Amino acid sequence: MNTIRVLPEKVASQIAAGEIIDRPASVLRELIDNSIDAEANRIVVKIEKGGKALIRVTDNGLGMSRDDLLLCVERHATSKIETASDLYCVKSFGFRGEAIPSIASVSRMQIISRTKDQLSGHRLRIEGGKLIAIEETGAPTGTTVEAKSLFFNMPARRKFLRAIQTERDHVLDVMVRAGLPFSRINFRVEDAGKTILNLAASNGPLPRLATLMGRDVAESIIEKKEKVEGLSVSVYLAPSEFARSRGDRLFIYINSRYVRDRLVTKAVMEGYGQRLMRGQYPQAVIFVEIDPSKVDVNVHPTKQEVRFHDSRSIFQTIASTVEKAFPRSTHTFTASAQGNENFSQQKFAASVSEPAWRYSQGDGPLPHSTKPNMEEGSLVREGPQPIGQLRGTYILCQTKDGLLMVDQHAAHERIVYENLKKDFQTSQIAVQILLVPYKLELSIKEKNTVLKKMDRLSHYGIELEHFGGNTFLLRSVPALLENVEWNSFITELIAELGEDKTDEIRFLDKTLKVMACHGAIRAGHNMTQNEMAHLLEQLEEMDLPTNCPHGRPIIKHLTFYEIEKMFKRVV
Numbered sequence: 001m002n003t004i005r006v007l008p009e010k011v012a013s014q015i016a017a018g019e020i021i022d023r024p025a026s027v028l029r030e031l032i033d034n035s036i037d038a039e040a041n042r043i044v045v046k047i048e049k050g051g052k053a054l055i056r057v058t059d060n061g062l063g064m065s066r067d068d069l070l071l072c073v074e075r076h077a078t079s080k081i082e083t084a085s086d087l088y089c090v091k092s093f094g095f096r097g098e099a100i101p102s103i104a105s106v107s108r109m110q111i112i113s114r115t116k117d118q119l120s121g122h123r124l125r126i127e128g129g130k131l132i133a134i135e136e137t138g139a140p141t142g143t144t145v146e147a148k149s150l151f152f153n154m155p156a157r158r159k160f161l162r163a164i165q166t167e168r169d170h171v172l173d174v175m176v177r178a179g180l181p182f183s184r185i186n187f188r189v190e191d192a193g194k195t196i197l198n199l200a201a202s203n204g205p206l207p208r209l210a211t212l213m214g215r216d217v218a219e220s221i222i223e224k225k226e227k228v229e230g231l232s233v234s235v236y237l238a239p240s241e242f243a244r245s246r247g248d249r250l251f252i253y254i255n256s257r258y259v260r261d262r263l264v265t266k267a268v269m270e271g272y273g274q275r276l277m278r279g280q281y282p283q284a285v286i287f288v289e290i291d292p293s294k295v296d297v298n299v300h301p302t303k304q305e306v307r308f309h310d311s312r313s314i315f316q317t318i319a320s321t322v323e324k325a326f327p328r329s330t331h332t333f334t335a336s337a338q339g340n341e342n343f344s345q346q347k348f349a350a351s352v353s354e355p356a357w358r359y360s361q362g363d364g365p366l367p368h369s370t371k372p373n374m375e376e377g378s379l380v381r382e383g384p385q386p387i388g389q390l391r392g393t394y395i396l397c398q399t400k401d402g403l404l405m406v407d408q409h410a411a412h413e414r415i416v417y418e419n420l421k422k423d424f425q426t427s428q429i430a431v432q433i434l435l436v437p438y439k440l441e442l443s444i445k446e447k448n449t450v451l452k453k454m455d456r457l458s459h460y461g462i463e464l465e466h467f468g469g470n471t472f473l474l475r476s477v478p479a480l481l482e483n484v485e486w487n488s489f490i491t492e493l494i495a496e497l498g499e500d501k502t503d504e505i506r507f508l509d510k511t512l513k514v515m516a517c518h519g520a521i522r523a524g525h526n527m528t529q530n531e532m533a534h535l536l537e538q539l540e541e542m543d544l545p546t547n548c549p550h551g552r553p554i555i556k557h558l559t560f561y562e563i564e565k566m567f568k569r570v571v
């Protein structure tokens with residue numbers, strides 16, 4: 001006996017609908033896509049009960065004739081592509097001819113539409129996928145699609161809908177995200193007759209960023225555009241102090257389509273570089289305009305994922321646009337805590353691939369001395385004056401505009417890191433041979449890591465010798481590292497490097513970070529006035545004086561205005 005049977009059309013369309021439509025917000029996303037494809041410049045959304053009872057989208061776009069109206073509720077009926085090859089250069093949001101029939105199969109739907117050439121419009125009613133009526137009616141040019149009682153015929157699905165407030169939030173979220181690239185379109189959302197969101201038409205996305213990210217963030221957004229062949233990237237970046245532990249405020253658009261994409265996310269993080277702490281995500285909006293034939297949008301039923309043909313060049317262009325967006329502040333201590341230009345990974349890669357480091361062994365002057373200047377009175381400084389130290393940890397500094405607090409460890413970590421890096425880049429790594437080699441007892445796991453990485457570490461001035469069993473001798477270290485507790489330095493380095501193979505750039509970066517952290521002065525270390533001044537002076541010379549190599553902020557600024565506000569001298 002046969003056990004396989006063809007499903008009835010109604011069940012098949014409900015299954016298909018389930019992939020695209022799972023809540024009111026996904027109905028809205030599809031309807032807005034259609035209105036944008038129909039070239040509307042005004043879109044009004046009405047919802048009731050968070051969209052569970054009603055979602056109505058009215059646009060002033062091209063509209064549909066009576067015949068098109070009848071066709072649009074059929075599956076795989078679309079005006080947007082004709083042949084299979086069109087699928088590989090889709091310029092519109094829609095192309096499958098599935099959204100309207102899917103919504104129609106799980107709701108009570110009504111569409112009213114009129115084209116500008118028609119004298120009157122038509123109203124079509126369809127319930128649970130069954131055509132009820134089509135009739136002539138008076139209507140303005142454009143289309144109104146209304147979906148009532150979502151999932152009325154699928155109780156199991158309906159049960160999964162959340163509270164009204166939650167569904168409404170999702171609806172608003174979809175609206176704001178979808179609206180961002182279309183600043184020329186006026187979007188309005190009404191809930192039970194009250195306007196809850198109005199995105200007025202404007203010249204660019206900036207006014208809408210405030211709705212998406214809040215005012216504070218929008219006001220400090222950094223913008224950058226970059227064009228290479230067949231690809232244009234515009235980024236709107238919030239400074240790293242607004243970074244979050246979730247990536248929910250990183251908005252990515254490929255040809256104006258909102259997508260979730262790991263490659264673009266990684267590229268943005270790469271561009272932020274050391275401005276971000278580990279595990280943090282920036283708030284940012286990334287618009288990528290790419291030749292449609294170079295991206296596949298037909299990857300996921302909700303079209304929220306894409307695949308790039310040349311993901312490498314996308315990655316590089318986005319990462320470098322983000323990196324270049326951060327201005328190089330001329331004066332660290334008067335500029336706000338924004339980033340400076342980051343070092344170029346490519347340049348860096350070129351220099352580390354040369355294995356022949358030149359060691360200047362101890363006797364000549366060191367290429368860079370990071371030791372804070374110890375001689376009292378030897379320094380005449382302009383600019384910020386240190387006025388004291390808080391808990392032996394923060395340098396307090398008076399500036400023209402107010403008070404600076406500088407985390408001394410983070411600041412020195414940055415200085416040691418960049419100086420070491422420069423030394424490596426110019427093959428000028430100074431090495432000190434330890435007079436008495438330092439004896440290290442390691443665990444078996446650590447021993448194995450060291451045995452594998454020993455040769456590579458020696459390129460960076462760290463000479464380890466296997467002494468038998470789990471014992472190693474540390475024979476030399478980079479001369480820039482002073483007052484380091486070698487045991488914890490080596491064990492942290494081993495833990496960081498781990499057993500896995502890392503490429504040369506990451507290997508060096510990890511090594512430098514551990515070196516910088518252990519070589520930098522600690523919190524709780526008291527400093528003299530001149531030591532503090534010298535540290536600040538060096539910090540000012542750094543490429544990225546605002547963040548330590550792990551992304552922690554170095555400087556916080558309180559302006560006199562903020563201080564006076566605190567004391568109610570100004571209101």
Ligand SMILES: Nc1ncnc2c1ncn2[C@@H]1O[C@H](COP(=O)(O)OP(=O)(O)OP(=O)(O)O)[C@@H](O)[C@H]1O
Nearest residue numbers: 034035038072078079094095096097098099100143
């Ligand atoms: N608001 C609208 N204004 C004008 N025409 C519309 C509108 N909504 C739908 N249509 C027409 O109905 C057709 C079917 O819409 P539907 O959303 O089902 O499919 P699609 O947009 O072509 O593809 P997809 O399923 O990928 O969204 C569209 O191709 C379009 O011609």
Ligand SMILES: [Mg+2]
Nearest residue numbers: 033034094099
């Ligand atoms: Mg569509």
